[in-house]
Amino acid sequence: MLYEALFHSTAYAQDEWRASAPWLPPTDASLAPGSSARFRARFRLAPHVEQVSAALLAAGRPVAVPLPSATFHRDSAPTLHVLLPPTVRLESATAEPTPMLRAGLAESLPLALPAAAGLQLQTVALDAGGEGRMRVALRFRASASPAALDWHARACACAAGPPGGTAAAVGGELVQWVSLMVLPPARAIVDRYGRFQARHAYLNSSAPDPWHRAPAFFGYDADKGDDGMLVDEVRVFMAGGSDESGAAAPLSMAVKQLGQPSPDEIDKLEAYVHETLWAGKDLGGGGDPAHFLQNAEYAVRASMLYWSDALQAAPEAAIAAAPATAKACQKCWPKCYWMHCWSEKRSRETWRAYNYPHVATTYWALYRVGRHFAPPLTKRASWQWYLKQAGRTAAAMWRYAGRGRDTSQWGLMVGSAFQLVLDDLEREGFEEEAAPLREMVKQRLGKWAQMVFPYGSEFPWDSTGQEEINTWLLRSGKYAAANKTVGAVLAYSSLMPHWAYCGSARRYWDFVINGKLVWGNEREFHHYGSTLNAIPVLDHYRAFPARQHLLKLGSCALMGHLSLHTPSGAASMAWHGDPALLKRDAYSGDYGIGMYGYWRSAGAYLGCVPPHGWLCVFCQLQLQPARASAPPDSAAAATAAAAAAGCAGAVSGVRVRVRFRVRFRVRV
Secondary structure, eight states: OOOOOOSOOHHHHHTTTTTSOOSSOOOOOOOOTTOOOOOOOOOOOOSSGGGHHHHHHHTTOOEEEEESOSEEETTSOOEEEEEEOTTEEEEEEEEESTTTEEEEEEEEEEOOOGGGTTOEEEEEEEEESSOEEEEEEEEEEEOOOHHHHHHHHHHTTOTTSSOTTHHHHTTSEEEEEEEEEEEOOHHHHHHHHHHHHHHHSEEOTTSOOTTOOOSEEOOBBGGGTTOOBOSSOSBHHHHSSOTTHHHHHHHHHHHHHHHSOOHHHHHHHHHHIIIIIBOOSGGGOOOOGGGSSBOTTOOBOSOSOOBOHHHHHSOHHHHHHOHHHHHHHHHHTTSOOTTBOOBHHHHTOOOOGGGHHHHHHHHHHHHHHHHSSSSOSOOSSOHHHHHHHHHHHHHHHHHHSSGGGOGGGSOOTTTTHHHHHHHHHHHHTOHHHHHHHHHHHHHHHHHHHTOSOOOSOSSTTOOOSHHHHHHHHHHTTOHHHHHHHHHHHHHHOOOOSBTTTTTOOOOOSHHHHHOSSOOSSOOEESOTHHHHHHHHHHHHHHHOTTOHHHHHHHHHHHHHHGGGBOTTSOBOSOEEOSTTTOSBOSBOTTHHHHHHHHHHHOSOEEEEETTTEEEEETSEEEEOOOOOSSOTTSHHHHHHHHHHHTTOSOOOOEEEEOOOOOOOOOOO
8 A cells, every 4th residue: 555556547546546636647459359468667766856857868868857846836937847858859738627727839949958958948837727636748859869779778878879778669659748727816725724622623712511611612523514623532532632633733823823813712822821731820710720731840641532430320421512522432431442532641641752842832933922923913912922832842752751761762753943942042042941952952962873764753653852952963063964854844844746745744644643534544645744744854955055866856845835725724634645535634633743844844945056047945036138139039049048047157137026024123
């Protein structure tokens, strides 16, 4: 269930896949009695993952590059660049579905780069009239000219001519499909999500609940319309307010305020913090620790949802608040499945390090909107209080989390936020809170330095945790080790002209834990691992802008993550990768972790990316070309244009249009 190659798919499309929309049009072949067919696949080894395109071109294959990503917003100006070896020519580009997307061939330029002799760059203009999944068919015709064959022989270092199979393809047609996802504007997506969560996924303090989980934001089941708040999900990871998935909903709403603050949403977040999260004695607190997620020691408990002998004996209140949970727990108590119906003692455990970054980040986000807006958008506490809470929660992770501090030795999802907290503590002069956090970082860096590959999560096959480790390695100047972290990410995050695969980290497990539809060990597209892994990728691109592969990969991850939003505003934890499904899961699950990753790297990225020329990600770019002294149709003009596209010459008249809003105040 990991990888499979199909030469024809009609039988699957008519049976197992009949309820889904396959990536490609189904194909088939008919064999007469006694006849046979032969299929052949060739595998080529690229010298480095960042040189896959060059290896394909050297093999005589065209390379399609959607820019800035295979996922794009309707208000952007996407293009599709096709790099062509001289052995093939691009004859047509057609889009599906036709009313929703138009694709047409535009200019073609020779690439005036030393390593690209004979290559062409063909531009395909894209015009989206709708939103959703779309695709473009690129049809190529191979050339049988002696010059093309000679080029192929030299590119492949084959003295005797093209390898077997290439000659047979000469003169035939090659079709490549480019899968695209068209989204509404990013601002509209995030705004709609915030309004949806505040309206439909917020449990008010007046709601009766024997576990005292209100007020709080919860996950959501998009299949249930306006009544899908997941307060009655027997898996404690979702309905208990903590342990990653349960803490993901308030986390996502907290980081959402950093880009698009809403007074109503911030009011709800503050109510959650002061009436459900924090049980300390300051600010009029000091309630029963059993009714809060975090006590005065700053430890974070595993869940607020549990079952007990008392509830088993008198389940009426539990049945009224969460009937499905109560029914399941009554049936299995006291020997329940490990994901269901924890005891109260188990729910109060604080050993799992992964539960701390979400809480610390929620505090830190409220510090930011209270500190950097005038008047402050927070009302129930000062910005100083929120920042200190964030620092003390981060430091408490090292004191209380991890049985023998085992889990805290790994990178933590959202753990890169600890660096933001420490930076602000030091800048604001809060040395009492900064000192233990610095000591924690020092000890964790010491652990990582003793490991050959300290770049994973608690599971050796996992694809999370790299973002935090990379963040601390960069901050401490350990660039070679940080580059190894990026190397690990590149090993499981691919760059290809397909919106679902491009930028998606390797994820196969979490539908079992947090999903609604569970089909086993299924591939997940754009689960939170995508944007978390984009953090080290784009951090390294900013440090080393010549590595253009990193910009294109990070762009795919960030934009692909926004495809998880439904038209209603509800978010999904991931896309189902099984070909019989290929749809969003209805549960939001641990989506909020991915929202943090999106916010953490979102920005305007402007760079010259050879051989594609100037590229602006999350912004719109208008180029004013320099005046050419030669006639426009002359060879000199073509060479100058190619040099500009390849970043080999100077480009003048660049104007970047970025739409944003900034509020600030000046301290004198």
